[in-house]
Amino acid sequence: MSSENLDVFLPVVIMAVIAVVIYAGAIIASKILSNLNPTPQKQTAYECGEEPVGTAWSQFNIRFYVVGLIFIIFDVESVLMFPVAAVFKELNEIGHGGYVLIIFLSFISVLLEGIAYCWKKGDLNWVMSYQKNKSGVK
Amino acid sequence: MIPYIAYLGISAFLFIIGLAIMMSRKNIVAILLGIEFILNAAALNFVTYSKYSAHNLDGHIFALFIIVIAAAEAAVGLAIVIRYFQLKETVHIDEASELRN
Amino acid sequence: MNSTVVSFFSQFEFFNDAVKSLSETLGFNTYAAVSLLVFLVAATVLTIVCATIGGLGTYAERKISADIQARVGPNRVGPYGLLQPLADALKLLTKEDIFPANADKFMFYLAPFLCVLGVFTTLAVLPVSSGLTLTHLNVGVFYIIAVSSLVGVGVFLGGYASNSKWSMLGGMRGASQIISYEVPITISIIAIVVLSGGMSFEKIVSSQGGLPHQWFIFHNPFTFIGFFIFFVSGLAETNRAPFDLPEAESELVSGYHTEYTGMRFALFALAEYVEIFVLCAVASTLFLGGYQLPLPETIVSKMPAAAVQLWQTVIFFIKALALYYVVIWVRWTLPRIRVDRLMSICWKVLTPFAIFNLIGVSIWMVVFKGESLLKIIFH
Amino acid sequence: MFIWVLFLISALLILGTSVAALVTKNIMHSCIYLLGTLLGISGLYITLNADFVAVTQIMVYVGGIVILMLFAVMLTGGKEFVSKGQQLLGLAPLMGSKSTYVFGLFGALVFGGIFAKLISYIVKLPIDSTEQKIQSTVESIGKLLITDHVLAFELSSVLLLGALVGSAIIARPRRES
Numbered sequence: 001m002s003s004e005n006l007d008v009f010l011p012v013v014i015m016a017v018i019a020v021v022i023y024a025g026a027i028i029a030s031k032i033l034s035n036l037n038p039t040p041q042k043q044t045a046y047e048c049g050e051e052p053v054g055t056a057w058s059q060f061n062i063r064f065y066v067v068g069l070i071f072i073i074f075d076v077e078s079v080l081m082f083p084v085a086a087v088f089k090e091l092n093e094i095g096h097g098g099y100v101l102i103i104f105l106s107f108i109s110v111l112l113e114g115i116a117y118c119w120k121k122g123d124l125n126w127v128m129s130y131q132k133n134k135s136g137v138k
Numbered sequence: 139m140i141p142y143i144a145y146l147g148i149s150a151f152l153f154i155i156g157l158a159i160m161m162s163r164k165n166i167v168a169i170l171l172g173i174e175f176i177l178n179a180a181a182l183n184f185v186t187y188s189k190y191s192a193h194n195l196d197g198h199i200f201a202l203f204i205i206v207i208a209a210a211e212a213a214v215g216l217a218i219v220i221r222y223f224q225l226k227e228t229v230h231i232d233e234a235s236e237l238r239n
Numbered sequence: 240m241n242s243t244v245v246s247f248f249s250q251f252e253f254f255n256d257a258v259k260s261l262s263e264t265l266g267f268n269t270y271a272a273v274s275l276l277v278f279l280v281a282a283t284v285l286t287i288v289c290a291t292i293g294g295l296g297t298y299a300e301r302k303i304s305a306d307i308q309a310r311v312g313p314n315r316v317g318p319y320g321l322l323q324p325l326a327d328a329l330k331l332l333t334k335e336d337i338f339p340a341n342a343d344k345f346m347f348y349l350a351p352f353l354c355v356l357g358v359f360t361t362l363a364v365l366p367v368s369s370g371l372t373l374t375h376l377n378v379g380v381f382y383i384i385a386v387s388s389l390v391g392v393g394v395f396l397g398g399y400a401s402n403s404k405w406s407m408l409g410g411m412r413g414a415s416q417i418i419s420y421e422v423p424i425t426i427s428i429i430a431i432v433v434l435s436g437g438m439s440f441e442k443i444v445s446s447q448g449g450l451p452h453q454w455f456i457f458h459n460p461f462t463f464i465g466f467f468i469f470f471v472s473g474l475a476e477t478n479r480a481p482f483d484l485p486e487a488e489s490e491l492v493s494g495y496h497t498e499y500t501g502m503r504f505a506l507f508a509l510a511e512y513v514e515i516f517v518l519c520a521v522a523s524t525l526f527l528g529g530y531q532l533p534l535p536e537t538i539v540s541k542m543p544a545a546a547v548q549l550w551q552t553v554i555f556f557i558k559a560l561a562l563y564y565v566v567i568w569v570r571w572t573l574p575r576i577r578v579d580r581l582m583s584i585c586w587k588v589l590t591p592f593a594i595f596n597l598i599g600v601s602i603w604m605v606v607f608k609g610e611s612l613l614k615i616i617f618h
Numbered sequence: 619m620f621i622w623v624l625f626l627i628s629a630l631l632i633l634g635t636s637v638a639a640l641v642t643k644n645i646m647h648s649c650i651y652l653l654g655t656l657l658g659i660s661g662l663y664i665t666l667n668a669d670f671v672a673v674t675q676i677m678v679y680v681g682g683i684v685i686l687m688l689f690a691v692m693l694t695g696g697k698e699f700v701s702k703g704q705q706l707l708g709l710a711p712l713m714g715s716k717s718t719y720v721f722g723l724f725g726a727l728v729f730g731g732i733f734a735k736l737i738s739y740i741v742k743l744p745i746d747s748t749e750q751k752i753q754s755t756v757e758s759i760g761k762l763l764i765t766d767h768v769l770a771f772e773l774s775s776v777l778l779l780g781a782l783v784g785s786a787i788i789a790r791p792r793r794e795s
Contacts, residue, residue, distance in 0.1 A: 007243060007245065007274065007620060008242075008243055008374045008375075008376055008377075009374070009376075009620075009624070009664050009669075010243075010274075010275070010278055010374075010620055011243065011244075011278055011281075011282055011363040011364075011373035011374045012360060012363045012374070012376075012382075013620075013623075013624060013627075014278055014279060014282045014363070015282055015286070015359050015360045015362055015363040015373075016356060016359075016360050018282060018283070018286050018359060019352075019355050019356040019358075019359040019360060020352075020356075022286075022290075022355055022359065022506075023351065023352045023355050023356075023506065026332075026502040026503075026505065026506055027348075027502060027503070029332055029502065030331075030332050030333075030334070030336055030501050030502035030503075031336070033332050033333045034332070034333050034334055034335050034336055034501060035335060036335060036336060037335060038337065038338070040340065042337050043337065043338065043339055043340035044339070044340065062220060062224075062693060062789060063415075064411050064414075064415050064689055064692075064693075065216070065217070065220055065686075065689045065690065065693055065789055066786065066789055066790065067415045067418070067419055067582065068415065068418060068682075068685060068686045068689050069213050069217065069686070069782070069785050069786065069789060070586070070782065070786070071418045071419055071421065071422060071682065072209050072212070072213055072678075072682040072683065072686055073209070073210075073213065073778050073779075073781060073782040074422045074425075074426075074590075075209070075421070075422070075425070075677065075678060075681060075682045076205070076206050076209045076210075076678055076682070076778055077775060077778055078422070078425040078426060078429060079202075079205075079206075079674050079677055079678060080202070080206065080763070080771065080774060080775070081429050082381055082429060082432065082438065082756075083670065083756050083757075083759045083760030083763055084760050084763055084764055084771075085429045085432040085433045085601075085760075086432055086436065086437055086438050086756050086757060086760050087436075087757050087760035087761055087764070088432075088433045088436065088601065088604060089433065089434070089435070089436025089437075089604065089609060090436055090757070091761075091764075092604055092605060092608070092609065093608075097604065097605040098605060099764075100764055101601055101602065101604075101605045103764050103768060103771070103772070104601055105598060105601070106772060106775075107771070107772065107775050108594060108597065108598060110775040110776060110778075110779050111594065111775065111779075112591075112594060113779060114778070114779045114782045114783070115586070115590060115591065115594070117782070117783055117786075118586075118782070118786060119586075119587065121786065121790070123786050123790065124582070124583065124586040124587055125579070125582075125583065126578060126579035126581070126582040126583065140621065140622065140625050140665065144625070144629070145662065145666070148629055148632055148633075148662070151632075151633065151636070152632065152636060152655070152659075154726075155636040155637065155639070155640050158640055159639065159640055159648075162640075165645055166694075167645060167687065167690050167691055167694060168645050168648060170687070171639070171645075171648060171649065171652055171687060174652060174679075174683065175636065175639075175652070175655070178655070178656065178659050181659075181671075182659060182662060182663075185663055185666050185668050185671060186666060188666075188668070189666045189667060189668070195755060195758050195759055195762055196762070196766075198668050198670065198671050198755060198759055199759065199762055199763070199767050199770075201663075201668070201671045202670075202671060202674060202759070203770060203774060205671075205674055205675065205678050205679070206678075206774050206777075206778070207777070208678075208679075208683065209678050209682060209683060209778075209781075210777060210778055210780075210781035212683045212686055212687070213686065213781050213782070213785045214781050214784055214785045214788070216686055216687065216689075216690040216785075217784075217785035217786075217788040217789040218785075218788055219690060219694060220690060220693050220694060220789055221788045221789060223693070223694040229694045271619055271620075343644075343646070345647060345650075346646070346647070346650065349650065376669070377669055377670075377754045377755075377756050378669050378670055378673045378756060381670075381673050381677070382673050384677065385673045385674075385676040385677035385680070385681065386676060388676070388677065388680055388681025388682075389680060389681075391681065391685060392653065392680065392681075392684060392685060392688070395685065395688055396650070396688075399646070399688070399692070411692070414685060414688075414689075418681065418682075418685060421681065437756075438756060
């Protein structure tokens with residue numbers, strides 16, 4: 001059978017289908033069982049009883065972006081480390097452990113340099129922002 | 139066995155979609171989004187040829203490094219866009235013409 | 240290499256005979272159909288079990304919190320209040336589905352789906368036992384990290400789509416918290432991959448032993464710290480107390496699911512509780528020996544295969560549920576952390592420690608040839 | 619059998635979501651359609667026996683780049699996610715008129731076809747359509763990364779360090795005069 005090799009990924013697809021079924025089933029069941037009676041009061045966003053002012057889709061603190069930025073670099077580096085880590089033991093047993101260790105450590109040291117830089121420059125602090133608001137306050 | 143031309147067709151389609159997004163959008167973030175489509179099309183081609191023609195894993199390595207470079211590109215590009223927005227309060231590509239004399 | 244529940248069954252005579260006789264009666268090769276059926280049944284059973292654990296999680300949470308605070312807890316519906324989750328589900332099903340007028344409808348529907356998808360696809364590699372696991376992927380651990388990052392997108396979209404300020408704040412916080420804590424988790428997993436020499440759960444479990452001194456947590460000092468890094472980051476990754484800032488009810492009402500009602504809220508909650516279970520299962524597999532029976536090899540090899548599988552499943556669930564208890568215990572013991580501390584704990588404590596652990600483990604591998612500390616001492 | 623099913627699901631997902639990403643006017647939705655396309659591409663990688671690349675695709679793109687893009691849209695768009703003047707099929711496109719697009723597309727197809735045909739006469743790629751026994755790609759990729767491609771491996775870390783430092787400098791909130 002030609003597709004036997006790929007059978008290992010079949011459960012992944014099945015679980016994705018099950019997730020779709022759970023979601024669709026829950027939504028359809030609640031559509032059937034619940035009674036809908038929307039009023040404009042109900043449909044306003046919850047702000048502790050106040051009338052919402054404006055939209056929530058406004059500009060946000062750039063801190064969030066800097067965190068995402070540092071994350072994505074670390075994410076990519078860890079992706080590259082994974083296959084090397086997976087062969088580490090095997091190569092260590094046949095005596096190439098030192099070579100792999102040197103490559104691995106030089107890779108990680110660059111990673112450490114990155115985190116040290118961000119630490120020193122204060123990118124890892126959450127409250128640092130001397131960011132100037134539009135109103136000019138603080 | 140799936141004909142390899144199917145993968146190449148999907149890859150070409152993705153490339154065209156990415157190009158069309160890059161050409162038709164005026165938001166810089168959307169243009170970067172089009173670039174992601176194009177990079178994915180390239181990576182898909184590499185992996186396809188790796189299976190059908192080369193019979194080794196060099197194509198996979200290329201795809202990996204394309205993903206790595208796409209991540210670096212997205213990080214730097216979006217940082218530039220955000221900085222630009224802070225300075226000019228717009229992300230319209232036509233407004234970004236300071237370098238033109 | 241790769242093994243699935245079907246390839247486990249096909250080791251036995253009765254399965255092959257059944258497939259062969261079925262093929263003869265139907266007149267075509269039914270191996271594919273039978274394996275699809277086996278996968279479907281196994282996946283459905285696993286889903287039901289995990290969803291039940293997720294549902295009972297809400298019950299356990301209330302009961303344990305009541306126990307800690309010297310109360311009784313839910314005791315009205317069913318014996319000891321055991322049917323409380325069912326009553327909750329029924330109540331949520333019949334609740335009115337309120338849809339905020341200014342919300343982004345497409346995203347509002349999509350967000351809970353992404354959470355459910357991200358959590359339930361991780362169940363495909365959950366190492367229940369050596370044979371009954373749905374599939375032992377080559378990239379097992381890596382796959383779990385990758386797929387569960389869909390939850391971050393779901394949380395962010397849930398916050399964004401509601402167009403409510405509380406939700407938006409909760410969603411942004413949640414997404415940045417989830418992605419930040421993914422870094423120490425990933426790096427401490429790499430240390431385990433270095434030790435075991437493979438990413439599949441089968442390999443990780445088989446390179447440990449059943450008895451506690453053979454577990455990776457006691458392998459060397461670095462993995463001992465690594466376990467705590469993994470567990471603490473996992474608490475933050477699943478938005479559990481003391482890291483439950485995205486849904487901090489005292490400041491953000493209910494965080495990213497403020498505007499969600501009825502069944503869609505229930506799906507968020509279900510995804511969260513199942514994710515906690517998956518986290519506990521992965522932690523017990525990576526560090527606490529997984530499904531291995533705590534008996535010497537010689538006894539295990541003499542037991543019948545079915546009994547081994549059964550006991551392995553039991554052991555797996557005991558370990559995972561014990562950690563689940565710890566997670567709930569932590570929630571009712573520790574106060575919530577401050578938002579700036581949250582980020583500095585991740586980036587200034589956990590990540591550097593995780594990187595040094597990784598360096599330490601890889602040097603340990605080369606210097607001591609991967610032997611455990613206890614073995615070196617008592618050699 | 620399964621490979622065909624997976625291929626069809628992934629291909630349909632890619633086609634649908636990528637066209638939707640093109641025609642939708644909301645950039646936030648465009649990002650989400652990009653997510654669908656990326657998941658589809660990772661399904662195609664699985665059919666190409668590239669399990670590690672498939673999971674890497676999900677990990678880096680879905681977990682990283684899409685979230686980064688959503689953050690960037692939130693940080694730049696404010697209320698105006700639906701930007702004006704980006705309609706492909708409706709109003710005036712960015713470059714040239716509608717006929718430019720039509721002629722451009724046809725021209726690209728014709729010249730591309732001719733070019734591809736010419737190339738295929740010159741370069742004969744050995745396309746082998748026999749099914750090979752797949753082996754684990756992770757170990758092979760790991761060995762390749764520390765032997766043949768070790769320079770690229772090490773340089774990529776330096777590249778990423780550069781990207782981190784550069785974008786952190788650019789994006790850092792600063793005191794403005």
